[in-house]
Amino acid sequence: MKTKLSVTLGxxxxxxxxxxASGTFGYAEEFxxxxxxxxxxxxxxxxxxxxxxxxxxxxRTCETPAGMLNSIGLENPGLxxxxxxxxxxxxxxxxxxxMSIASEEEPEEFLELVARINLIKEAAAIELNISxxxxxxxxxxxxxxxEATYKIxxxxxxxxxxxxxxxxxxxxxxxSAIAKSAAEAGSDALALINTLGGMSIDIENRRPKVAAGxxxxxxxxxxxxxxxxxxxxxxxxxxxxxxxGGIMDTASALEFMIAGATAVxxxxxxxxxxxxxxxxxxxxxxxxxxxxxxxxxxxIGSLEI
Ligand SMILES: Cc1cc2nc3c(=O)[nH]c(=O)nc-3n(C[C@H](O)[C@H](O)[C@H](O)COP(=O)(O)O)c2cc1C
Numbered sequence: 001m002k003t004k005l006s007v008t009l010g011x012x013x014x015x016x017x018x019x020x021a022s023g024t025f026g027y028a029e030e031f032x033x034x035x036x037x038x039x040x041x042x043x044x045x046x047x048x049x050x051x052x053x054x055x056x057x058x059x060r061t062c063e064t065p066a067g068m069l070n071s072i073g074l075e076n077p078g079l080x081x082x083x084x085x086x087x088x089x090x091x092x093x094x095x096x097x098x099m100s101i102a103s104e105e106e107p108e109e110f111l112e113l114v115a116r117i118n119l120i121k122e123a124a125a126i127e128l129n130i131s132x133x134x135x136x137x138x139x140x141x142x143x144x145x146x147e148a149t150y151k152i153x154x155x156x157x158x159x160x161x162x163x164x165x166x167x168x169x170x171x172x173x174x175x176s177a178i179a180k181s182a183a184e185a186g187s188d189a190l191a192l193i194n195t196l197g198g199m200s201i202d203i204e205n206r207r208p209k210v211a212a213g214x215x216x217x218x219x220x221x222x223x224x225x226x227x228x229x230x231x232x233x234x235x236x237x238x239x240x241x242x243x244x245g246g247i248m249d250t251a252s253a254l255e256f257m258i259a260g261a262t263a264v265x266x267x268x269x270x271x272x273x274x275x276x277x278x279x280x281x282x283x284x285x286x287x288x289x290x291x292x293x294x295x296x297x298x299x300i301g302s303l304e305i
Contacts, residue, residue, distance in 0.1 A: 010188030067219025131169035234260020250283025
């Protein structure tokens with residue numbers, strides 16, 4: 001039986017729905033010895049800013065029940081060094097590259113980043129990370145405000161024809177309201193969820209286990225929250241969704257697709273089992289065969305309640 005695994009995010013066609021999530025896959029070269037990168041549907045870069053960022057003080061991560069906390073603080077080499085030293089390897093993979101970007105000054109930095117990425121032929125899409133909880137000095141995320149979300153996407157949309165993905169935060173009252181704003185402003189797809197705000201305390205020294213104090217929770221602990229939000233957003237807007245949050249294996253990836261995700265992001269699982277993305281892509285094919293489903297697109301949003 002022939003099975004179709006390819007999906008589309010706006011104009012971006014992926015050979016399968018499995019995407020390495022931002023910040024958990026470096027710039028792909030770090031993972032080349034663990035899996036055949038060509039087996040992935042797409043790779044999202046660690047979020048890039050215009051200038052290099054050193055990130056937050058250590059310790060930046062700790063384990064939690066069924067997950068982890070992180071506050072990396074967007075450490076990255078900045079766009080220029082990325083282009084010189086990281087992009088050549090990514091290009092050679094032949095896998096669609098989604099460039100994740102964030103800005104310390106809106107909209108100026110976003111617009112400058114996008115203008116430069118417009119010139120990179122191999123950048124298949126731009127992911128606007130307006131939901132990173134770990135940038136010092138920021139009390140409010142853009143993605144916590146429907147109007148601010150609308151404004152930034154609209155500005156960016158004016159200057160690029162690249163596929164635009166907006167990454168949303170779960171730390172909101174209504175993620176559907178933010179998703180609607182992103183759709184109205186011209187986003188082509190949505191990625192959700194970024195990490196949930198969390199904190200863990202070392203009772204011996206009465207200090208937070210992650211130096212920054214508040215950090216972002218990821219891993220299986222957040223999966224039910226992420227599946228619920230995927231379902232809510234699927235029912236609220238027409239845009240394709242990259243669903244993520246605690247996907248560890250094929251079964252958890254399928255939960256997201258049945259809830260309405262067109263593609264799935266693999267994050268924390270990469271730290272435990274770096275080859276997991278390729279395994280999930282193979283697992284999805286087996287699921288289709290076993291259940292005699294000809295096309296994975298038939299699964300998207302097939303949940304019955
Ligand atoms: C260590 C770490 C670093 C991350 N860095 C980024 C980042 O730079 N940009 C971003 O959009 N998301 C970042 N994320 C969030 C993930 O892409 C993902 O949205 C989140 O962790 C939920 O998925 P998961 O439970 O599969 O990890 C990071 C997550 C972790 C654990």
